[in-house]
Amino acid sequence: MKTTYNQLAGQSSERINAISDAVFGVAMTLLVLEIEVPEIEGDVTEEKLIQAFLTLVPKFLVYFLSFMTAGIFWAGQSAQFRNIEKSDRNLTWINLFLLLFVSTLPFSTSFLGSHIEYKFSIFLYWLNIFFMGMGLYISWNYAYKHGFIAEDTRDIVYEPIKRRILIAQSLYLFGALLCFISPYLSISVIIAIQLNYAFAFISFK
Amino acid sequence: MKTTYNQLAGQSSERINAISDAVFGVAMTLLVLEIEVPEIEGDVTEEKLIQAFLTLVPKFLVYFLSFMTAGIFWAGQSAQFRNIEKSDRNLTWINLFLLLFVSTLPFSTSFLGSHIEYKFSIFLYWLNIFFMGMGLYISWNYAYKHGFIAEDTRDIVYEPIKRRILIAQSLYLFGALLCFISPYLSISVIIAIQLNYAFAFISFK
Amino acid sequence: MKTTYNQLAGQSSERINAISDAVFGVAMTLLVLEIEVPEIEGDVTEEKLIQAFLTLVPKFLVYFLSFMTAGIFWAGQSAQFRNIEKSDRNLTWINLFLLLFVSTLPFSTSFLGSHIEYKFSIFLYWLNIFFMGMGLYISWNYAYKHGFIAEDTRDIVYEPIKRRILIAQSLYLFGALLCFISPYLSISVIIAIQLNYAFAFISFK
Amino acid sequence: MKTTYNQLAGQSSERINAISDAVFGVAMTLLVLEIEVPEIEGDVTEEKLIQAFLTLVPKFLVYFLSFMTAGIFWAGQSAQFRNIEKSDRNLTWINLFLLLFVSTLPFSTSFLGSHIEYKFSIFLYWLNIFFMGMGLYISWNYAYKHGFIAEDTRDIVYEPIKRRILIAQSLYLFGALLCFISPYLSISVIIAIQLNYAFAFISFK
Numbered sequence: 001m002k003t004t005y006n007q008l009a010g011q012s013s014e015r016i017n018a019i020s021d022a023v024f025g026v027a028m029t030l031l032v033l034e035i036e037v038p039e040i041e042g043d044v045t046e047e048k049l050i051q052a053f054l055t056l057v058p059k060f061l062v063y064f065l066s067f068m069t070a071g072i073f074w075a076g077q078s079a080q081f082r083n084i085e086k087s088d089r090n091l092t093w094i095n096l097f098l099l100l101f102v103s104t105l106p107f108s109t110s111f112l113g114s115h116i117e118y119k120f121s122i123f124l125y126w127l128n129i130f131f132m133g134m135g136l137y138i139s140w141n142y143a144y145k146h147g148f149i150a151e152d153t154r155d156i157v158y159e160p161i162k163r164r165i166l167i168a169q170s171l172y173l174f175g176a177l178l179c180f181i182s183p184y185l186s187i188s189v190i191i192a193i194q195l196n197y198a199f200a201f202i203s204f205k
Numbered sequence: 206m207k208t209t210y211n212q213l214a215g216q217s218s219e220r221i222n223a224i225s226d227a228v229f230g231v232a233m234t235l236l237v238l239e240i241e242v243p244e245i246e247g248d249v250t251e252e253k254l255i256q257a258f259l260t261l262v263p264k265f266l267v268y269f270l271s272f273m274t275a276g277i278f279w280a281g282q283s284a285q286f287r288n289i290e291k292s293d294r295n296l297t298w299i300n301l302f303l304l305l306f307v308s309t310l311p312f313s314t315s316f317l318g319s320h321i322e323y324k325f326s327i328f329l330y331w332l333n334i335f336f337m338g339m340g341l342y343i344s345w346n347y348a349y350k351h352g353f354i355a356e357d358t359r360d361i362v363y364e365p366i367k368r369r370i371l372i373a374q375s376l377y378l379f380g381a382l383l384c385f386i387s388p389y390l391s392i393s394v395i396i397a398i399q400l401n402y403a404f405a406f407i408s409f410k
Numbered sequence: 411m412k413t414t415y416n417q418l419a420g421q422s423s424e425r426i427n428a429i430s431d432a433v434f435g436v437a438m439t440l441l442v443l444e445i446e447v448p449e450i451e452g453d454v455t456e457e458k459l460i461q462a463f464l465t466l467v468p469k470f471l472v473y474f475l476s477f478m479t480a481g482i483f484w485a486g487q488s489a490q491f492r493n494i495e496k497s498d499r500n501l502t503w504i505n506l507f508l509l510l511f512v513s514t515l516p517f518s519t520s521f522l523g524s525h526i527e528y529k530f531s532i533f534l535y536w537l538n539i540f541f542m543g544m545g546l547y548i549s550w551n552y553a554y555k556h557g558f559i560a561e562d563t564r565d566i567v568y569e570p571i572k573r574r575i576l577i578a579q580s581l582y583l584f585g586a587l588l589c590f591i592s593p594y595l596s597i598s599v600i601i602a603i604q605l606n607y608a609f610a611f612i613s614f615k
Numbered sequence: 616m617k618t619t620y621n622q623l624a625g626q627s628s629e630r631i632n633a634i635s636d637a638v639f640g641v642a643m644t645l646l647v648l649e650i651e652v653p654e655i656e657g658d659v660t661e662e663k664l665i666q667a668f669l670t671l672v673p674k675f676l677v678y679f680l681s682f683m684t685a686g687i688f689w690a691g692q693s694a695q696f697r698n699i700e701k702s703d704r705n706l707t708w709i710n711l712f713l714l715l716f717v718s719t720l721p722f723s724t725s726f727l728g729s730h731i732e733y734k735f736s737i738f739l740y741w742l743n744i745f746f747m748g749m750g751l752y753i754s755w756n757y758a759y760k761h762g763f764i765a766e767d768t769r770d771i772v773y774e775p776i777k778r779r780i781l782i783a784q785s786l787y788l789f790g791a792l793l794c795f796i797s798p799y800l801s802i803s804v805i806i807a808i809q810l811n812y813a814f815a816f817i818s819f820k
Contacts, residue, residue: 104232
């Protein structure tokens with residue numbers, strides 16, 4: 001049997017983790033470049049400076065939201081690969097698919113930050129989260145079906161991680177649909193979902 | 206015999222991988238900075254927002270194309286170094302040569318995105334891919350000739366990886382030459398080649 | 411007992427270190443993007459070039475200050491995780507909280523660089539340092555209380571690292587409050603504190 | 616004896632390598648952001664596009680020069696830490712000092728690229744290289760004097776690596792001083808020195 005390139009490529013989950021940390025780290029840090037130090041017209045005073053900063057507050061909120069989003073998906077990817085022992089070419093590309101939508105996060109964040117009160121901005125932002133969720137979900141299922149998850153924990157970890165992705169994505173979809181009632185309500189609910197996942201309020205109960 | 210610096214530098218393939226992951230990760234994420242949130246003139250409406258976004262679609266296509274390009278070469282570099290056990294100063298510099306053209310990818314992508322219908326843009330983009338391919342090819346041959354590939358897999362992996370680089374580069378050249386018929390045909394064929402390598406349709410047959 | 415996602419996420423301190431190095435590394439390098447090569451009006455001469463460069467000196471000082479700030483907190487995070495053996499979901503998120511304020515450092519640096527003589531700029535910069543300090547402090551205490559610190563060094567390392575964070579934060583607060591006397595005095599004292607921590611003058615005594 | 620923070624911080628050379636790879640990787644990739652796709656006035660034609668690209672050639676040359684500079688110092692730092700087994704707080708900060716001047720490289724590159732025919736630009740660029748060289752030199756000597764270099768190779772590796780830094784820095788100084796005859800001669804000689812170190816022509820003899 002001839003050895004093909006496809007059998008040789010992608011077994012290193014270490015490298016997948018390294019490129020993931022690089023892309024997540026850069027995306028998280030680039031997000032802040034959207035927030036520019038305001039130009040002050042006329043003489044600068046402490047009051048003008050404070051006011052100028054306050055106009056940036058919505059941008060900071062969107063920034064914090066996106067940092068949390070990136071953090072949640074980074075934690076999700078980490079949780080998967082702590083349990084994944086092997087890898088192949090397809091799993092590599094599924095993860096690059098996930099990273100593709102991590103790297104578009106600065107764009108959809110900036111779009112939302114500039115036009116926060118429009119349904120379309122929320123739709124784009126949700127779409128970005130949806131594709132990242134898809135990436136995580138396909139990655140996890142693929143790893144499960146191809147026996148890449150460590151055997152001893154395989155049956156313990158598969159369901160909770162899968163369930164979590166599905167529940168989170170359902171909540172995001174629900175939050176996004178609320179934009180038909182009010183964009184601000186929609187964003188608030190999405191932020192609440194993020195805070196829940198980030199700070200795990202439920203798990204403290 | 207006097208020990209020279211050249212004998213001491215470059216044996217760590219771990220560090221080559223780390224700097225590669227950093228450069229690939231940054232380049233992949235920087236690509237999206239080219240896509241700016243559009244300014245809307247006059248009153249903003251949902252329709253205007255959607256139209257403004259639609260004008261960005263070509264830029265997104267070029268972005269996806271370049272992310273795939275970076276991913277393909279990253280996967281190629283990974284595949285090589287999974288089999289390379291040792292390294293030296295020259296192999297380090299061959300890989301830095303590869304990374305040099307990874308880091309120019311945001312430029313040639315942006316150039317193509319701005320002037321997608323010109324032969325010269327396609328030529329520049331192809332040249333970028335060609336230099337990356339050269340980097341991979343020289344790296345692999347150098348590692349083979351100097352016995353840096355793990356002995357047990359050496360003869361199994363050398364040919365498939367080498368063949369793959371040559372076939373891919375031939376296809377890219379063919380795709381690029383199609384720009385004399387039509388630039389759009391040329392780009393479509395290059396994208397098709399990328400999709401083939403990224404998603405390995407052939408290997409699913 | 412049902413295994414929940416929260417028990418499965420976040421045990422890998424290796425990944426926390428990797429994402430931290432990425433975010434710190436990007437933030438440190440992005441800081442310099444604030445310093446733009448000056449445009450020279452009229453004919454360029456050596457004298458004009460030197461003068462143009464000299465106008466950038468305050469920006470370079472603020473840049474060096476921020477690089478040191480990032481370095482100090484990176485060294486602090488490293489010192490913690492050299493002693494932390496285990497991790498969980500909450501510790502992961504505490505560290506992401508720290509990284510959030512690492513990634514805002516380019517903004518608060520740029521704000522300070524643009525309006526160096528105002529109390530509010532110093533307040534913002536101090537606030538950024540304060541949140542990073544909070545991140546380090548909560549992380550260390552959490553790790554201690556949950557038994558994540560290596561047992562053999564646990565009681566030796568806990569107090570010195572904790573004390574150091576508290577002393578440093580007290581000094582920063584003192585330095586920041588000096589802005590009510592003079593902003594320049596305030597910044598000079600903060601720089602002196604940083605230099606002390608970076609170069610450990612005290613430890614050379 | 617009381618354990619102080621300084622004894623606890625900085626023993627991990629692994630983390631020094633990780634932050635170094637991140638800073639070098641980002642700096643190498645950011646360099647290309649200086650090169651912007653040219654705006655074409657009037658109708659775009661293939662000829663205009665080629666001409667616009669040709670005006671960028673000097674910027675590309677400076678870019679390649681700086682990528683090589685970064686690569687040379689990265690290879691130098693790697694060569695040191697392949698031999699360094701232990702680390703402490705001071706060695707960490709010496710390496711952060713080196714990284715500080717890695718991160719200013721995009722600035723001094725951009726300065727040189729904008730004003731290539733002036734002595735002051737060459738002086739700034741040389742100064743940047745000089746500080747990086749100082750960082751490498753101090754790091755290596757410090758590691759040697761404090762017994763951080765692996766004992767078995769210590770006496771073999773110390774002199775060649777030290778000598779190399781001193782020779783390289785002497786050559787750079789010589790190259791920079793040539794700017795009093797002609798800036799272009801100066802840059803050409805610096806590039807020749809870089810090429811020599813990058814491609815190790817001498818070692819092929």
